[in-house]
Amino acid sequence: MKKxxxxxxxxxxxxxAVNGQKKNEGFRLQIRKATAPIIVDGIGDDRAWSDTDVxxxxxxxxxxDTDPANEKSEIRMAYDDxxxxxxxxxxxxxxxxxxxxxxxxxxxxxxxxxxxxxxxPFNNQTTGFTFGSNAYGAQWDGTMFNGSNVDLNWDSKWISxxxxxxxxxxxxxxxxxxxxxxxxxxxxxxxxxxxxDLKSSEKxxxxxxxxxxxxxxxxxxxxxxxxxxxxxxxxxxxxxPYVLGDVKQNKANNEESEFNTKIGGDLKFSLxxxxxxxxxxxPDFSQVEVDRQITxxxxxxxxxxxxxxxxxxxxxxxxxxxxxxxxxxxxRRIGLGVPIQAGAxxxxxxxxxxxxxxxxxxxxxxxxxGLPSQNFGVLSLQKKVFSRSSIGIMLINKQSFNYLNxxxxxxxxxxxxxxxxxxxxNLASSNNxxxxxxxxxxxxxxxxxxxxxxxxxxxxxxxxKWSWRVQEEWVSEDYSAEVGFxxxxxxxxxxxxxxxLFFPKEGKIVSHGPTINSQIYFNENIRxxxxxxxxxxxxxxxxxxxxxxxxxxxxxxxxAPFDPTRLGKEELDTGTKHQWNAFGGMFSSKPQNLFTxxxxxxxxxxxxxxxxxxxxxxxxxxxQPFVGLNANLNYNHIKLPAPWNTNExxxxxxxxxxxxxxxxxxxxLFQYNEQSGNFNLNSRFQWRYAPASDLFLVYTNNQMIDPxxxxxxxxxxxxxxxxxx
Numbered sequence: 107m108k109k110x111x112x113x114x115x116x117x118x119x120x121x122x123a124v125n126g127q128k129k130n131e132g133f134r135l136q137i138r139k140a141t142a143p144i145i146v147d148g149i150g151d152d153r154a155w156s157d158t159d160v161x162x163x164x165x166x167x168x169x170x171d172t173d174p175a176n177e178k179s180e181i182r183m184a185y186d187d188x189x190x191x192x193x194x195x196x197x198x199x200x201x202x203x204x205x206x207x208x209x210x211x212x213x214x215x216x217x218x219x220x221x222x223x224x225x226x227p228f229n230n231q232t233t234g235f236t237f238g239s240n241a242y243g244a245q246w247d248g249t250m251f252n253g254s255n256v257d258l259n260w261d262s263k264w265i266s267x268x269x270x271x272x273x274x275x276x277x278x279x280x281x282x283x284x285x286x287x288x289x290x291x292x293x294x295x296x297x298x299x300x301x302x303d304l305k306s307s308e309k310x311x312x313x314x315x316x317x318x319x320x321x322x323x324x325x326x327x328x329x330x331x332x333x334x335x336x337x338x339x340x341x342x343x344x345x346x347p348y349v350l351g352d353v354k355q356n357k358a359n360n361e362e363s364e365f366n367t368k369i370g371g372d373l374k375f376s377l378x379x380x381x382x383x384x385x386x387x388x389p390d391f392s393q394v395e396v397d398r399q400i401t402x403x404x405x406x407x408x409x410x411x412x413x414x415x416x417x418x419x420x421x422x423x424x425x426x427x428x429x430x431x432x433x434x435x436x437x438r439r440i441g442l443g444v445p446i447q448a449g450a451x452x453x454x455x456x457x458x459x460x461x462x463x464x465x466x467x468x469x470x471x472x473x474x475x476g477l478p479s480q481n482f483g484v485l486s487l488q489k490k491v492f493s494r495s496s497i498g499i500m501l502i503n504k505q506s507f508n509y510l511n512x513x514x515x516x517x518x519x520x521x522x523x524x525x526x527x528x529x530x531x532n533l534a535s536s537n538n539x540x541x542x543x544x545x546x547x548x549x550x551x552x553x554x555x556x557x558x559x560x561x562x563x564x565x566x567x568x569x570x571k572w573s574w575r576v577q578e579e580w581v582s583e584d585y586s587a588e589v590g591f592x593x594x595x596x597x598x599x600x601x602x603x604x605x606x607l608f609f610p611k612e613g614k615i616v617s618h619g620p621t622i623n624s625q626i627y628f629n630e631n632i633r634x635x636x637x638x639x640x641x642x643x644x645x646x647x648x649x650x651x652x653x654x655x656x657x658x659x660x661x662x663x664x665x666a667p668f669d670p671t672r673l674g675k676e677e678l679d680t681g682t683k684h685q686w687n688a689f690g691g692m693f694s695s696k697p698q699n700l701f702t703x704x705x706x707x708x709x710x711x712x713x714x715x716x717x718x719x720x721x722x723x724x725x726x727x728x729x730q731p732f733v734g735l736n737a738n739l740n741y742n743h744i745k746l747p748a749p750w751n752t753n754e755x756x757x758x759x760x761x762x763x764x765x766x767x768x769x770x771x772x773x774x775l776f777q778y779n780e781q782s783g784n785f786n787l788n789s790r791f792q793w794r795y796a797p798a799s800d801l802f803l804v805y806t807n808n809q810m811i812d813p814x815x816x817x818x819x820x821x822x823x824x825x826x827x828x829x830x831x
Contacts, residue, residue: 130327133329137183137330148243149276155184164301164311168317169308169317179312180194185336188283191280196303198273209244212246213246218304220238224322226327227287228380231325232324233251234296237279248260250322254323254538255422263282265797266279285342287381288336293334294329298311343375344375345829346826349824351365354820357819368388372389392820396786397410410438420453423486423488429543432592434500436589440589444469447468453465463484466481482502482503482504482589483505487499494534500526502527504589506521521551523552527548539568540567547585558583558586562578571619573604574603576602580598582595582596582630598632601626602625605621614648615647616647617646618644618646620642634661635665636663640658643656652694654691655689656689657688671746671753682714702725721739722738732764738759739758739759742754761773774787784809789806791803796827801823804820
């Protein structure tokens, strides 16, 4: 059954991947060399701007994509030998105040009045760059992948300025040609402009984009036409050293405080105009944000996102292979609790249809645990096919060597090697209505029980009113991805959803409709082990608030002993069967208010015939644009028969975020988790004293709750500087 469904999905994927003409080919903006110098000050009164073409007459995307935009926007572009320039002017018909979250870089799109530029220098409709700003001048930049996704972890050197008054706000920027990658001699690039105006609850775009897609969807780009090919790409070489000092103490182990110094750095070098080499030596990630704690009532391993900069840049080449619960490569498996000595990465475009990612990381051995030195190598290669689809291969190798001793037990704990080889096809139709994926993975290991196979595929369709998806997965019991994230093995899964939206012609509701979801798990002998069915009804309001309600039905046959409270109590036996129903809902307030909130509730059954109530609220208040206050509260009440009885626990998070300027920041995060018995405090001061160069001061403190006593703390001062040639 699983093979027949897999074959059917693959055939549908190939059938829908047909070539198609670029949807908005007729939208063309001419860019010419500046006729006079341009000073980037956010005013836009330089004489050169009067000699440019204007992109205007934007199209509304939200709340409805059938009309021209109500709010007037104008975009002008020019260039010289070193930079390309953009001037954006946004008029508004209301007198309401601007909505901005803060002055922090890479702001949240839906919570700010903002402008974004989407640039596709290779015209492949899958990869590119994005730049932008909110109404108070906070910058946004990132790389683009998979035709619409944005990776905001990429930071580059560029300058901008902004101004605003009661009638309009203005954004002006200059991006050095050496800050981006493009092909020599090409005179037409893909481009689009997006505006979100929260005062009128309107999202608009220079080219028409269907409302079910983000304005970053590169299938709907227009064309930027250069009067001459951009300047020949020049050598781009950067060195980013760091030096730090820290003092820390582990009180739980009765250790004395110790002071350490550390130096290291990164090197960035453009091998070709579109291919980069990144090298890191003795890297440090002390300035990285701590993980947000969550209540854990899951039977399987939880996922926490990667936050370390070296692994995030161009991360789509490595981290997006497979599905969220079937990842052959998960970079958080590298270097947590063990020093990374050095790493190197080559990534980018070989041609307009070939992309490559090659990464190698070396870690040190750890005497206390017997962990040997390990090398992690990853190769990812993608080839664009049809109009916007791609075929990719991935090879992952984890190699252990220099064992502290040659005992068989140590080699069993830390295997000599673990390898994964995979092939993947990604579907993206020319009009973006059809998307899908099919992949096959094979693991290799010296252990006989770790040489298995994983296979999965899905196909989905999204129109304005209808959406549906079908998916199947098979993960063999002997499949092993030691550098991946595969929390569950030995199963076959079928899942899908079907949704429909209604669009009232008037009133406060812009759209509403149901979505039915179903997923069912079998063991490899096709015997059902668990399933989840739920119905969701969603309402989207014109002021951008939202409401959804759901009912669900769960069935679980436990495959391993499980404590349903995750508090270290008695465990339910393997093979026991459990069924329950639940209902609940979620509401998010409109982002325009200074005070924002979200509410979520779940009521219903639980394991062993019990009941679980879960209540969550998110509260926020901003003194824009300088101070943001946020609080997250989660309460769980679990009622079960003996020996678990009744249990309740809180998870509380509180954050204070100061953005004194767009270069000076301070944030403090408090987290109180009764389930794990931990209280955490993390404070970060950041001064961006020069482009892409920072001074960090970071304080972290962990306390045990019961009994309330110190666990560990650290204070780190770190200095980085970006030398660029």
